[in-house]
Amino acid sequence: METLAPDLSPEAQFQARIDADLRIEPKDWMPEAYRKTLIRQISQHAHSELVGMLPEGNWITRAPSLKRKAILLAKVQDEAGHGLYLYSAAETLGTSRDQMLADLHSGKAKYSSIFNYPTLSWADMGCVGWLVDGAAILNQVPLCRTSYGPYARAMVRVCKEESFHQRQGFEIMQTLCEGAPVQKEMAQEALNRWWWPTLMMFGPKDADSPNTEQSMKWRIKRFTNDELRQKFVDMMVPQAEFLGLKVPDEKVRWNEERQAYDFGEVDWEEFWNVVKGNGLCNHERLQARVQAHEEGAWVREAALAHAAKRKERAAVA
Amino acid sequence: MATPDLSPAQLAAPAYPAELRSQLFQYVLQLADTSLILAHRLSEWCGHGPVLEQDLALSNIALDLLGEARSYYQYAAELEGRGRTEDDLAYLRSAVEYRNPLLVEQPNGDFAYTVVRQFLFDNFHYQLLKGLQNGPDARLAAIAEKSLKEAAYHLKWSSEWLIRLGDGTPESRRRLDKAIATLWRFAGELTTPTPNESQLQELGLVPDYAALLPAMQAHVAHVLAEATVPLPTAPVAQLGGKTGRHSEHLGYLLAELQYLQRTYPGLTW
Amino acid sequence: MNNSEWPLWEVFIRSKQGLDHKHVGSLHAADAAMAMQNARDVYTRRLEGVSIWVVESRHIHASNPDEAAEFFDPAADKVYRHPTFYDVPESIKHM
Numbered sequence: 001m002e003t004l005a006p007d008l009s010p011e012a013q014f015q016a017r018i019d020a021d022l023r024i025e026p027k028d029w030m031p032e033a034y035r036k037t038l039i040r041q042i043s044q045h046a047h048s049e050l051v052g053m054l055p056e057g058n059w060i061t062r063a064p065s066l067k068r069k070a071i072l073l074a075k076v077q078d079e080a081g082h083g084l085y086l087y088s089a090a091e092t093l094g095t096s097r098d099q100m101l102a103d104l105h106s107g108k109a110k111y112s113s114i115f116n117y118p119t120l121s122w123a124d125m126g127c128v129g130w131l132v133d134g135a136a137i138l139n140q141v142p143l144c145r146t147s148y149g150p151y152a153r154a155m156v157r158v159c160k161e162e163s164f165h166q167r168q169g170f171e172i173m174q175t176l177c178e179g180a181p182v183q184k185e186m187a188q189e190a191l192n193r194w195w196w197p198t199l200m201m202f203g204p205k206d207a208d209s210p211n212t213e214q215s216m217k218w219r220i221k222r223f224t225n226d227e228l229r230q231k232f233v234d235m236m237v238p239q240a241e242f243l244g245l246k247v248p249d250e251k252v253r254w255n256e257e258r259q260a261y262d263f264g265e266v267d268w269e270e271f272w273n274v275v276k277g278n279g280l281c282n283h284e285r286l287q288a289r290v291q292a293h294e295e296g297a298w299v300r301e302a303a304l305a306h307a308a309k310r311k312e313r314a315a316v317a
Numbered sequence: 318m319a320t321p322d323l324s325p326a327q328l329a330a331p332a333y334p335a336e337l338r339s340q341l342f343q344y345v346l347q348l349a350d351t352s353l354i355l356a357h358r359l360s361e362w363c364g365h366g367p368v369l370e371q372d373l374a375l376s377n378i379a380l381d382l383l384g385e386a387r388s389y390y391q392y393a394a395e396l397e398g399r400g401r402t403e404d405d406l407a408y409l410r411s412a413v414e415y416r417n418p419l420l421v422e423q424p425n426g427d428f429a430y431t432v433v434r435q436f437l438f439d440n441f442h443y444q445l446l447k448g449l450q451n452g453p454d455a456r457l458a459a460i461a462e463k464s465l466k467e468a469a470y471h472l473k474w475s476s477e478w479l480i481r482l483g484d485g486t487p488e489s490r491r492r493l494d495k496a497i498a499t500l501w502r503f504a505g506e507l508t509t510p511t512p513n514e515s516q517l518q519e520l521g522l523v524p525d526y527a528a529l530l531p532a533m534q535a536h537v538a539h540v541l542a543e544a545t546v547p548l549p550t551a552p553v554a555q556l557g558g559k560t561g562r563h564s565e566h567l568g569y570l571l572a573e574l575q576y577l578q579r580t581y582p583g584l585t586w
Numbered sequence: 587m588n589n590s591e592w593p594l595w596e597v598f599i600r601s602k603q604g605l606d607h608k609h610v611g612s613l614h615a616a617d618a619a620m621a622m623q624n625a626r627d628v629y630t631r632r633l634e635g636v637s638i639w640v641v642e643s644r645h646i647h648a649s650n651p652d653e654a655a656e657f658f659d660p661a662a663d664k665v666y667r668h669p670t671f672y673d674v675p676e677s678i679k680h681m
Contacts, residue, residue, distance in 0.1 A: 028651045053364035060360045064577035064586035065404045070383050073360050077376035081628055084369045088612040098591040122577055180584050296367025299428045300590040302485025303616035309484060370613055370624040377627050477619060
């Protein structure tokens with residue numbers, strides 16, 4: 001480890017490295033709280049990718065053209081890949097994927113609440129790509145410079161692949177908005193449902209986000225929730241206007257003084273309710289994951305048993 | 318997107334006489350339907366695989382087959398010459414018009430079912446593409462050349478999994494045996510020519526199934542031996558899919574696949 | 587929780603002929619053949635590679651960060667190992 005200040009305590013040395021924007025690598029000394037926070041954040045991120053496959057996955061079989069089907073399948077497949085990169089990054093901190101999955105399945109670990117909302121029409125595939133992935137990218141791009149090396153490297157890969165996701169979503173929206181009136185209605189209706197939940201993706205207000213300060217200090221978070229939310233609104237309102245759609249918030253207007261959009265208050269009661277597991281799809285999403293894992297157990301066991309037999313035979317031969 | 322690079326000469330549908338053209342259209346459509354339906358089934362696994370790595374593998378196979386299906390549909394549309402598109406062919410034909418063999422429309426079942434279905438198909442598909450690649454129709458040869466590389470990988474994947482499940486745990490063996498007992502009867506249709514296929518084979522335009530069989534059988538024998546699974550006694554083959562007589566499963570599959578196009582006819586997505 | 591988790595493997599990919607294999611990440615697989623295929627399916631979906639190495643993670647021995655000073659610092663004062671250490675007269679070319 002590059003020693004910046006040999007006379008300081010390990011904690012102070014660690015912080016000095018972070019402040020110098022040096023990366024922390026798996027075997028380096030790190031405060032236990034940093035390790036725990038990272039495992040929580042990275043695994044939560046990985047779980048979000050995994051559970052995030054479900055709301056879009058259920059439209060792969062209903063995609064309206066062969067081209068859209070291929071794109072959607074490739075996109076949802078990417079999410080499996082992203083989950084895998086992130087689980088791997090977390091595993092360098094001394095946890096196992098099985099342990100992380102057990103925590104997801106028991107409800108101990110969280111994932112992004114956005115995936116507890118149902119996808120009800122084809123336009124939802126547009127909104128998930130355009131809005132949800134748009135919000136995710138805002139969250140993720142700064143993480144490419146996060147202080148923990150394996151996490152930062154995983155995020156570089158994720159962001160590189162993610163860039164097509166938002167574009168395909170926007171393209172779906174654009175095609176709908178330029179199509180028949182029934183398609184444009186479909187697009188508006190989906191936007192109405194997804195707008196507010198997407199704003200919730202950035203998490204509680206800064207004042208209600210007790211972990212933010214420490215996470216910023218450790219550079220495992222690089223912008224506050226409210227900063228990112230504002231950035232998102234500023235980015236999306238003009239795009240909605242371009243599409244000829246209306247964001248479902250009467251309070252949205254350009255503030256010349258702040259050079260940013262003013263917007264209304266998120267329904268925090270709904271936010272906490274879904275976080276606590278009372279969203280429409282919380283139960284189904286988790287159930288689907290538990291089922292896949294349990295029904296896959298015999299497959300995983302068989303592969304291990306076969307590998308062991310092979311090894312044994314090779315040893316005898 | 319999925320169309321291999323083709324020279325302009327290859328892109329122009331060959332000047333087949335009208336009747337032959339229509340026969341070839343039926344044949345290419347059958348190839349397209351087969352790859353599409355299997356891709357669709359495999360895509361149902363997405364998000365539900367036994368382990369994340371295999372979720373990605375199954376999606377990769379599905380994407381390969383979907384790309385192949387699109388190349389065939391595009392060629393079929395040109396052969397037909399009535400202005401229909403790949404999507405018209407995939408989304409606006411009913412179950413009785415679909416020409417895929419029964420095997421590929423069978424539901425995913427558990428992972429053992431999916432592996433056995435895939436193995437039976439891959440083993441045939443790989444040999445078929447080898448034949449098509451050297452066939453006289455330049456367009457089919459070009460599609461086959463690209464798809465053959467993919468099919469070789471698919472066959473490796475399904476063969477290795479069949480071996481793992483057969484020679485894994487008692488539980489995996491029990492499930493594999495059940496899948497074989499259920500699905501083996503659909504294998505025969507793959508290499509049983511329809512009247513249309515027979516005529517095209519006699520003309521030397523498409524591979525003769527009889528010529529593919531020895532290599533296929535050798536591979537089955539090899540893989541089953543590795544899997545410690547006895548060769549099943551040939552069951553009575555279930556036929557019909559390739560002439561439009563399908564199992565009940567296809568109707569549900571198409572209802573889902575075609576839902577948007579049927580609900581909102583004539584729109585662009 | 588069950589114990590059916592597959593071992594962890596590290597994946598190294600040569601992105602094109604002539605370059606070194608570079609560590610790209612890890613994955614789980616039951617055996618080497620599967621690790622190879624999983625690496626192909628997970629890490630080369632966008633033409634990222636022409637060659638893959640996989641090695642089971644437990645076979646990798648890593649240097650200890652606590653020993654970094656004794657391992658790496660002694661190289662710091664051997665400036666004479668670098669060509670820039672030497673003054674070459676202006677008029678001498680090709681050196």
